[in-house]
Amino acid sequence: MNKPDINQDDFRYKIANKEAIIGIGLVLFNFAWWYGFAYGLGSKDPSEYSYVLGLPAWFFYSCVLGFIVMVILVWIVLKLFFTDIPLDDDEEI
């Protein structure tokens, strides 16, 4: 079979690899935020909870604010670090 060797160098792979690493970084950050607020603030007795917008603080920061923060982060990352490249070998941008 004469299939192209994908391990050959291609300038686009460098960009793709960098973006994949950014993806891993985002997940690690997302997990730390989610875990930190949920179990950091949520582990005390419910009678001592404080509340934000009617929701327990742990839940608000971990799930609601965490969601908003991730959306903003993803937007920033896409704007700053993601590059437009052609996907077909002969495509023009």
Add this chain to the structure above:
Amino acid sequence: MMNWQAILPLLLIIMIIFVIGMWAGKYVKTTDSFLQEYFLGGRSLGGFVLAMTMVTTYGSASSFLSGPGTAYNEGLAWVLLSMTQLSTGYFVLMILGKKFAIVTRKYKAITIVDFLRDRYQSKWVVILSAMSILIFLFSAMSAQWIGGGRLIQSLTGFSYMTALFIFSISVLVYVVIGGFRAVAITDALQGIIMLIGTLILLIAIIIAGGGVPNIISNLAAENPNLITPFGANADLTPAYVSSFWVLVGVGVVALPQIAVRTMSYKNSKSMHLGIMISTIVVGFIMLNMHLIGVFARPIMPGVEIGDTVMPLVAQQVLPSWLAGIILAAPMAAIMTTVNSLLLLVSSTIVKDIYLNYIEPDAKETKVKGLSMSVTAVIGIIVITMSLNPPDLIIWLNLFSMGGLEAAFIWPIVMGLYWKKGNKYGAIASMITGVGSYIMFESFYPQPFGMHSVVTAIVLAFIAYVSFSLVTGKNRVALEN
């Protein structure tokens, strides 16, 4: 007992879906590259449709009905658990990303198995992966299909047979005629229904419950554990909840029905837009729909069957015509999952098995007829099985998500990014992953307090790396 207010919105949706199927069928008729069009929509998806088809394929019926039901019983802890799925919104497209898109275009790959075959050049990799897809996805599809029938039955009051028939015809017609393009566009439509539907329902519930602070204090009064991250019986440990980051979060990259979508977009701009939209949509739907479950509790205590929470509460807090429209959302969720699985199973049979091993140079017209009839025949087999589901199917369905992840995650991801990965590593990883996952689930669930998919994936990783390195070294030694 006929419930017209539920039937009319359903009929409307089914009609719109038919129109989309017919429209997409035109592309299938006129294309000069049938396989690309039928199984990948001609690699032409824009960012919005890409995002919606990823989110809805993934956020399937199981999460749509049983998710809110479990949240109803467990409280806010289950919403916390469901938010692990936020990562799928950006992670899948970023990690497979442009490399996968570029490589599959170089290979002219149309299915995941195509990619694996060209990357590893091994018949055994093809056979093992095609088998995993057929076994796991076929059973997952049957389970969803049964769910679809039951749902129509409970909404409309038709008998199970009639309901199953309506459901089957509406799915089969547009998938068979329209292929991937029809599936993706109906996914987008149904995603919009889910998005708006969950939002309206959540707002209505908050109003009915007298505002968020009131609802939360009612929950805490009933059982303080409902507002902690540990679940109603305080038995959801951080390790267990966190392990869902693997099962329903990052592990999702390895589900073939998801991975195949990451090679269907038009260009890198649509990928960027897709990442943005899918992150917003998946987070929004997950948060809304599980909060609906939790907030429904003080309004409507004592619901015994979790799956019925969402339909019941919708009928209680909304005017019935609006409830009818919103209850089309879980219906939509089931259809979007079933249609993508159906197409994937059929592409595995036609492209990966028939065209690889039985008749490699079949004519275009023959491939066309074959693809459509295989899709139809699989559909009919699944329907027949849904009438009286065999136990084996139900058993296999329990393993389908974790099993596919354990089988494919390293062959796909390491195959893309690690040059030394080879076919021995891939084969070892698939066998180890699936084998250990089924063993753990059957005999020793939750090793280290985590969902067993985590341990299976770690073992599969070790197998992949060590077999690749050892066999790689032997070959170097032989050549010297």
